[in-house]
Amino acid sequence: MNLEHFLKNEAPSWMSKDGVDADIVISTRIRLARNLAGYRYPRSFSEQEAKHVDDVVTNALTNINNVMFSHFTIKEMPALQRQVLVEKHLISPLLAKKEKSASVVISNDESISVMVNEEDHLRIQCLAPGFQLLETYEIADKLDSYLEKHLPYAFDETFGYLTSCPTNVGTGLRASVMMHLPALTMSNQMKVITQMLTRLGMVVRGIYGEGSENLGNMYQISNQVTLGKTEQEILEDLQNVVSQIIQNERKARQSLMKQAPIALEDRIQRALGTLRYARVMTSDEAATCLSNVRLGVDLGLIKGIPISILNECMILIQQGFVQQYAGTTLQATERDLFRAKLLREKLNSVDENSKEKGEEKYDV
Amino acid sequence: MICEHCKVREASVTVTQIINGQKSERHYCEVCAGQFHPFHIDFNKDDNLQLAQLVSNWFGLPIWKNETQEKQTQAAQTATTCPTCGYSFRQFLNEGKLGCSQCYETFSNKLPQVLTKIQSGTKHTGKIPGTTTNNHLLLKKQIDKIREKLQQAIVEERFEDAANLRDEIKDLERKLEVGGVDTP
Ligand SMILES: [Zn+2]
Ligand SMILES: [Zn+2]
Secondary structure: OOHHHHHOOOOOHHHHOOOOOOOOEEEEEEEEEEOEOOOOOOOOOOHHHHHHHHHHHHHHHHOOOOOOEEEEEHHHOOHHHHHHHHHOOOOOHHHHOOOOOOEEEEEOOOOEEEEEOOOOOEEEEEEEEOOOHHHHHHHHHHHHHHHHHHOOEOEEOOOEEOOOOOOOOEOOEEEEEEEEOHHHHHOOOHHHHHHHHHHOOEEEEOOOOOOOOOHHHEEEEEEOOOOOOOHHHHHHHHHHHHHHHHHHHHHHHHHHHHHOHHHHHHHHHHHHHHHHHOOOOOHHHHHHHHHHHHHHHHOOOOOOOOHHHHHHHHHHOOHHHHHHHHOOOOOHHHHHHHHHHHHHHHHHHHHHHHHOOHHHHHOO | OEOOOOOOOEOOEEEEEEEOOEEEEEEEOHHHHHHHOOOOHHHHHOOOEOHHHHHHHHHOOOOOOHHHHHHHHHHHHHHOEOOOOOOEHHHHHHHOOOOOOHHHHHOOOOHHHHHHHHOOOOOOOOOOOOOOOOHHHHHHHHHHHHHHHHHHHHHOOOHHHHHHHHHHHHHHHHHHHHOOOOOO
């Protein structure tokens, strides 16, 4: 596959499948950090070591039979394309900045990506729609078990899988769940939840990077601890916590519906109107409106807008995508014009689609 | 003092920042500081941050003062330096990262005190290369849990919930049979 395939103005194909608890959990991500014995870590290795690692890992991955992978070298990519891959969570901001033989290997449906020579030699990442911690881990685990037969992993009996940062050592596992929590946010319960999670060794973050804590009411919840617990314990703890939050969010939504149905519906319908007709749109406003519309769809107050379109818009409103859509680099104010145009196109075409070919398109 | 980032918790970590020669101090709580650094890439954006101080606070270790810093660094480096990558323990504390796998052996007697602060133990209990983990046990456990919920729903005559739970169990059982998605 050429790079253009991964840069399209669309949500990745894995996202179009329905997930468990998809009204609240957008996606699940599993990340495994691994290093190869005999090579220094990317922060201290030589150009030659970097090249070796890249070659060995890429070789091992391209020999897998039933998953098709494409390999891209970071320094060969223009800056805007790197940014688009970051916005799709296919690569990290750190990898995007790398000059020494750093690369990414991506499966064609974008559900699996392996970053090579990021902070560690390998960062295996698996993505899935909805709430599927165990299932997604199983995919990552299988790929990892395959790779360990072909690559000399750096492993120590005491410390486990060795990583550049001691916050990843041991299992090298970071499991994350991306959640849409508008009702808990509106009812000011997120602070308490964040504190509780911290005590349990979990981290809560905004999804659009630092300083965007609750932009679009999206939260990424992940495990902090990687050493001293088994993978199964880590996943189970996160699973329990997230299940609890899902229940709380559902309860909070119901009480919002009961207490202030008119105000809630007004807010939701206004958001839809804004997305469909506004001419200038900042990413903040777009994220907020999309969150309200999503809530409207979940509560059955808005009909005819598939969640998949909202998932797509959530990705497309980011800087890199907007510029790619415009076909050129843009100033912030210009971006707001193009963002508004993009959202109008996406959300006004929905009705016609759902009447004509919507069924075949979304109910497969 | 309240944390400047979340504006909720008590600040306990001080970060000294020098931008264009202007020194400023920021105060964060342990949670926010932990999210920035030592271990998150977002923090790397700002290369001017004096990470040493932050890391030292984080690990509860004494701060090296500028004057003596050079000498102490040299002393520490000659004492223990990783033979493979040249990292000293001091450098690790500065950057929050290790240079190579050999570092774990080189600093094996100092690392546990750091690990106990950020991890839930100092010994790996998870996957070992060459062995297969049984993820099915987890799926089975999950099915059992949902079965309990199903029983409860039936007792309480919440039949719609029961139907949903039954479907969920079926889904999981199918996954158990197929053995997950076949990657390699
Ligand atoms: Zn704070
Ligand atoms: Zn080393």
